[in-house]
Amino acid sequence: MDKYAFSLLLLLVFLLSVSGLMTTGQPGGLHSVRLVCNETLMLQRLPLCGEEFEDLMKRLDTKKWCNLTEFIMFYDSFSNCTEFEANNVGCFWPNPLAEGFITSIHKQFFSNCTSERIVWEDPPDEILITLILIPVFLTAGMISLVVWCSKRSDILV
Ligand SMILES: *[C@@H]1O[C@H](CO)[C@@H](O)[C@H](O)[C@H]1NC(C)=O
Ligand SMILES: *[C@@H]1O[C@H](CO)[C@@H](O)[C@H](O)[C@H]1NC(C)=O
Ligand SMILES: *[C@@H]1O[C@H](CO)[C@@H](O)[C@H](O)[C@H]1NC(C)=O
Numbered sequence: 001m002d003k004y005a006f007s008l009l010l011l012l013v014f015l016l017s018v019s020g021l022m023t024t025g026q027p028g029g030l031h032s033v034r035l036v037c038n039e040t041l042m043l044q045r046l047p048l049c050g051e052e053f054e055d056l057m058k059r060l061d062t063k064k065w066c067n068l069t070e071f072i073m074f075y076d077s078f079s080n081c082t083e084f085e086a087n088n089v090g091c092f093w094p095n096p097l098a099e100g101f102i103t104s105i106h107k108q109f110f111s112n113c114t115s116e117r118i119v120w121e122d123p124p125d126e127i128l129i130t131l132i133l134i135p136v137f138l139t140a141g142m143i144s145l146v147v148w149c150s151k152r153s154d155i156l157v
Contacts, residue, residue, distance in 0.1 A: 035090025039097055042089045046101045049081035057109060066113035078105070 056074040057065065064070040082102060086093040094102075 037091035037095075038089045039091065042086055042091050043097060043101070045085040045089065046082055046098060049078055049085060050101070050105050052081060053078035053105065054108075065109055 053074055056077075057071060060070060060074075068075075079102075082098055083093040086095065086098050091098070
């Protein structure tokens with residue numbers, strides 16, 4: 001995929017996420033309860049994501065563990081899982097502790113991948129586009145839901 005288009009899409013995702021944060025972060029909004037990051041709890045939850053990733057990777061021939069195209073879907077779900085668990089206990093994502101955990105997972109699975117053997121090239125476009133568009137649609141959906149809910153409460157009040 002064209003690197004320029006890819007950066008534009010990333011920017012779009014970023015902007016949508018920020019506007020999503022601002023919409024939901026308003027005082028009196030749906031998420032007015034502000035969680036404080038509980039790092040202990042986060043470090044307890046993250047290994048669940050690691051186990052899920054390990055289960056998926058074990059189904060794959062170990063020879064394919066260095067081929068990004070083969071495991072990018074698993075890796076994406078692992079990454080989303082860590083983000084979800086971190087946010088769920090009120091932590092920003094990424095954060096240094098979560099990154100430490102992710103690095104330990106990298107060591108576990110990719111320690112034998114030399115830089116020539118690991119294929120960190122662009123995965124096929126269709127996969128990339130799917131991975132990029134899912135969060136865009138989710139965020140857009142959440143924004144419309146919040147807007148819809150606030151309009152609804154205006155009507156009701
Ligand atoms: C954080 O989570 C741990 C483990 O569940 C719990 O024992 C602790 O009380 C929590 N700390 C705060 C500040 O909520
Ligand atoms: C990586 O996996 C893809 C999809 O199975 C395959 O087309 C490609 O040839 C593999 N690359 C290497 C270096 O093995
Ligand atoms: C890396 O190679 C060593 C020695 O061959 C092996 O014992 C180990 O299981 C391998 N680790 C991974 C993640 O493939």
